[in-house]
Amino acid sequence: MSAPLLEIDDLRVDFVTRRGVVHAVRGVSLKVSPGETLGIVGESGSGKSVTVQAAMGLVAAPGAIAGGDIRWKGRSLLGPDGAAYGRQVRGRDVAMVFQDAMTSLDPIFTCGAQIVEVLRAHLGLDGEAARERARALLELVGIGAPERRLDQYPFELSGGMRQRVMIAIALACEPELLIADEPTTALDVTIQAQILELLQELQARLALAVILITHDLGVVAGMCRRVSVMYAGRIVEEAEADPLFERPAHPYTMGLLRSTPRLDRTEGRMVSIEGAPPDLRDPSDGCAFAPRCPARLAACAVDPALAAVAADRRAACHRPYADLWGAAAPSVAGAASGGW
Amino acid sequence: MGRLVAVRLWHGLIVIVAVTVTVFVVTRLISNPVDVMLPLEASAADRAAFAAALGLDRSIPVQFLDYVNGLARLDLGTSLWQDRPALTIVMEHLPITLLLVVSSVVFAILVALPLGAIAARRPGGGVDRVTVILSLVALSVPQFWLGLLLILLFAVTLGLLPSAGAGSAAHLVLPALTLAIPTMTRLIMVTRSQMIDELNAQYVRTLEAKGMSAWRVVAVHAGRNAAVPVLTLASWEFVRIFAGYTVVVETVFAWPGLGRLALQAIERQDLVLVQAVVLVIAVIVVVFNVLVDFAYMAIDPRIRLE
Amino acid sequence: MAGEADRTGGMLRELAADGSALFGAVALALLVAMAVLAPLISPYDPAEQVLRDRLLPPVWQAKGVWAHLLGTDHLGRDMLSRVIWGSRVSLMVGLTVVLLAGAFGVLVGLAAGYYGGRVDAALMRFVDTVLAFPSLLLALIILAVVGPSMGSVIAVLALTNWMVFARVTRSVVLSARQLPYVEAAEMVGGRPGRVIFRHILPNLVSPLLTLAILEFANVVLAEAALSFLGLGIQPPASSWGLDVAAGKDYLFIAWWPVTLPGVALAITVLAMNLVASWVRITSDPQEREKRFARVVAASKRRAAARPTPAE
Secondary structure (H helix, E strand, O other), rough: OOOOOOEEEEEEEEEEEEEEEEEEEEEEEEEEOOOOOOOEEOOOOHHHOOOOOOHOOOOOEEEEEEEEEEEEEEOOHHHHHHHHHHHHHOOOOOOEEOOHHHHHHOOOOOOOHHHHHHHHHHHOOOOHHHHHHEEEHHOOOOOOOOOHOOOOOHHHHHHHHHHHHHHHHHHHHOOEEEEEHHHHHHHHOHHHHHHHHHHHHHHHHHHHHHEEEEEOHHHHHOOOOOOEEEEEEEEEEEEEEEHHHHHHOHHHHOOOOOOOOOOOOOOOOOOOOOOOOOOOOOOOOOOOOHOOOOOOOHHHOOOOEEEEEEEEEOOOOOOOOOOOOOOOOOOHHHHHOOOO | HHHHHHHHHHHHHHHHHHHHHHHHHHHHHHHOHHHHHOOOOOHHHHHHHHHHHOOOOOOOOHHHHHHHHHHHHOOOEEEOOOOHHHHHHHHHHHHHHHHHOOOOOOHHHHHHHHHHHHHHHOOOOOOHHHHHHHHHHHOOOOOOHHHHHHHHHHHOOOOOOOOOOOHHHHHHHHHHHHOOOOOOOOHHHHHHHHHHHHHHHHHHHHHHHHOHHHHHHHHHHHHHHHHHHHHHHHHHHHHHHHHHHHOOOOOOOOOOOOHHHHHHHHHHHOHHHHHHHHHHHHHHHHHHHHHHHHHHHHOOOHHHHH | OOOOHHHHHHHHHHHHHHHHHHHHHHHHHHHHHHHHHHHHHHHOOOOOHHHHHHOOOOOOOOOOEEEEEEEEOOOOHHHHHHHHHHHHHHHHHHHHHHHHHHHHHHHHHHHHHHHOOOHHHHHHHHHHHHHHOOOOHHHHHHHHHOOOHHHHHHHHHHHHHHHHHHHHHHHHHHHHOOOOHHHHHHOOOOOOOHHHHHHHOOOOOOOHHHHHHHHHHHHHHHHHOOOOOOOOOOOOOOHHHHHHHHOOOOOOOOOOHHHHHHHHHHHHHHHHHHHHHHHHHHHHHHHHHHHHHHHHEEEHHHHHHHOOOOO
């Protein structure tokens, strides 16, 4: 196993609001190695975006990193030295693609200018060389007539094209890790599929490590080898994708899988997880999911740590693999090919 | 793009006409320069003769037509007070007012933009709080009083600068400062609040994720995005000063410009000169606004292309 | 949602915590008290001229006397009394103008926002044209021609200041009308009057309140400028602007006739700006949250910058 690229070690992030301190991330640890694809799945408020934003140094007031460490190739990205190191690494070795390309791109600069900016800052490219590379990047991400697009502004492009431009910017300096934060959520379904296909292609071609963040299990199924499921600021299950979908260990994962509608099966009633996520201003000492969990025990008043429940699988549960919502979760082999 | 300019010019024309008509009607309807200009003992017959000589005995629409005719020939009438072509008098005083106004606004911009940007980077921090407090104070102070205070400080107490007139560069300092200070503070507040908004925008996250330096984020990206509202305020300030507050400041400093001329003409009820001043100011403002429109288009491609 | 009493209590706490806003509110209250109680607390008749005592400096300077705490002007009139009575003029003019301009402007804005379409376009064209007038010049021209007095000053200032009320009202009405619950009320057949009163007006209260306070401050400054130029309040009435003008000629030998009325003006306007700013931030939940976050971040920075005891 080669040395990990990104390591997040017991990260804690807090947000200070008028109504109290929100503990958005409560002890998250994860690792990404070269060429590896990791999916982070969770609902809104689970802390998945904040975790990677912390890694990219994007957490600012009223939020602050309250504990833990984030390391790139063994060197910390926190603290004053870490911040300087981080600024070198960001954009060049690690790059991020955001959810809404319309607001994530500067509206008054051309697409070409926004790509060239990264090339100039990190690779020292300029003039014709930079422009040619930018054009090549647009071609790489599947944008037709790239020469013309270079001089166009974000508002002149369609949603899908804008997202491709964002990906082009991210790949400009040939990063080793690409973080995609809900890259398809703001897009139409057909465009979603195209963008995901593009990401998969690029990942294979450029041997990128990818962290894909989403609330949509279908997105993760086709692309990621490993999946971490987050709930209420913590990782509740970690496994390889196929075993996870085949037989989830944590009740939350089970609930997510069972509540996802499927075209290839007719079912009676759909399953939904009762209740709502906890208020992270005052998280309880016990398992955060317990109030909503059909399998809860008295023991769940004590917070279960993330522990191994099988080879290369971990779950934070006192009662993993409980038989909930009828038979064990059906195979999702169909979903793995991305077919809905 | 041409359409935008044409629309702006058309609106400007409407404003010029409206202002001209308003001033024309108000002055001729209510005031009576004859009484002001003739000695008290003048007889009714003398007054009537005088009024006839000035053309003031005709009906207002007729007088207005006459006026418009004159405009076509660039003849804005003869000043009742100085007995010279009004346009000439106005043109004599215009450059020195423009000098004052332009220096004030430029100075204000040069100071306000960096200060506003710095304050925005750390809202609630030291520079920000001091800036906000000083701005609030500077905005609460009446402009004429500010001018007098500056005279009190620099001319009376320290004896460093002259208090009146327009002979040299030193004479420009205090009046320009008086005009610049309120403008500067408003510009700082707007720059600051726009920059705070821009720095919170999503595209700034992208820039940071790209590893761009703080300087580039603030000066190149956020700054240019914030520019349109800031430019709007700056142009509004220019107009506010040029079309109004020069009267006050030029009076305080005895600066021989258009504003002081206007006040003197108003006090003497010299309708012709007042009309001329108002017209020239209105035209300059309209032209200025068109130029600002061009600037908008250069800054923000969305304005240019939509 | 917290109860009404809780909200008011919370607001007062926030006001107290915000030092500058508290200063503004207190200063404003004192000012109003001064204006209302002027006849009772003014030591002299502000128009009383005692030429023997002209240009006496304030009590803390060499030749000052206790009888005239803030000194006298060039006609021997007591400065303190003139400042006190001057507040009456400023507040009266400010209040009247804001009420008149506000009433007219809000009506225009309501009509434009509610009826929309051609009515809106026509009204806004009108507003924009009037806004483009050089208001100070026009005010001077009209006052010179009509004859300056408290009444004409109020009328002229109202004429030149109603437009901003129209614009703000219209924009609030337009955005309120797009709110689903207002659309619903209209569709169900609510009469225009009822829709306006029950659904739109509540949204108007806080922006208009902020605007009214700011405009009040503007009008106070405008009246002072007009009086300074000699075309506003006329002697022997006391107006701060008028007093500054009178003192101008003696600037080289006496600083207080110019400075003291100006200080009064500045404090008045500053107080109003502070209160308006506080009202604006407090009535907008997002702004309130932002302010809180900034204060916390700044205090954290200060705490971090402080050297630890061991150093």
